[in-house]
Amino acid sequence: MQLYTYFRSSAAYRVRIVLGLKGLDWTSVPVHLLRDGGQQNSAEYKALNPAGLVPSFKDGAALLRQSLAIIEYLEETHPTVSVLPGSAVERAQIRGLAYDISCDVHPLNNLRVLKYLENNLGLTPEQRKEWYTHWVALGLEAFEQQLVAYNKDGDFCYGETPTLADACLIPQVFNAHRFGFSTDHLPRVTKAVQACAQLPAFIQAEPANQPDAE
Numbered sequence: 001m002q003l004y005t006y007f008r009s010s011a012a013y014r015v016r017i018v019l020g021l022k023g024l025d026w027t028s029v030p031v032h033l034l035r036d037g038g039q040q041n042s043a044e045y046k047a048l049n050p051a052g053l054v055p056s057f058k059d060g061a062a063l064l065r066q067s068l069a070i071i072e073y074l075e076e077t078h079p080t081v082s083v084l085p086g087s088a089v090e091r092a093q094i095r096g097l098a099y100d101i102s103c104d105v106h107p108l109n110n111l112r113v114l115k116y117l118e119n120n121l122g123l124t125p126e127q128r129k130e131w132y133t134h135w136v137a138l139g140l141e142a143f144e145q146q147l148v149a150y151n152k153d154g155d156f157c158y159g160e161t162p163t164l165a166d167a168c169l170i171p172q173v174f175n176a177h178r179f180g181f182s183t184d185h186l187p188r189v190t191k192a193v194q195a196c197a198q199l200p201a202f203i204q205a206e207p208a209n210q211p212d213a214e
Contacts, residue, residue, distance in 0.1 A: 020201030030212035105139030106129035155195035
């Protein structure tokens with residue numbers, strides 16, 4: 001297994017977490033999103049992923065793109081440690097939490113979006129940060145409300161074991177903290193973050209622990 005990754009990519013980060021939770025052996029193939037004009041824009045990488053995004057994933061002859069599709073593939077091929085446990089309703093609720101982060105929050109704060117705001121639309125760094133903070137606050141505060149509404153026992157987002165929801169939440173919180181957005185006012189989110197921080201799978205997936213970390 002090969003994961004084409006960038007140490008600070010939220011999407012690659014969530015896949016690294018799931019690979020760790022499932023105890024799978026894999027190789028990191030770094031793709032630096034800023035160096036050399038963005039290595040994701042090279043002809044070599046775009047032959048692998050025409051969108052020029054990370055992660056991409058190889059498992060033998062299989063080539064996959066999009067983090068959630070990769071995670072669903074891992075869930076189907078290595079189901080022993082599940083990140084989508086429970087009944088059909090519970091699995092759908094876990095997916096819903098994951099999609100809240102990966103489909104509604106993360107895309108608006110993606111590196112290419114932030115660069116476009118500054119380089120093409122002429123936003124100042126402060127205006128760009130205001131954009132970032134607005135959407136992250138909106139998304140994470142709604143996420144907090146859902147965790148409270150589900151009222152699940154356990155320290156993680158949805159019960160007593162980490163799920164796909166945690167794998168998506170942790171990279172987004174890391175990203176939020178990096179941009180100066182505090183999540184201290186979100187107690188249920190904070191509880192899940194603290195629980196995940198104790199697990200080797202999450203520790204090993206942290207940006208600072210990647211071979212391409214700076």
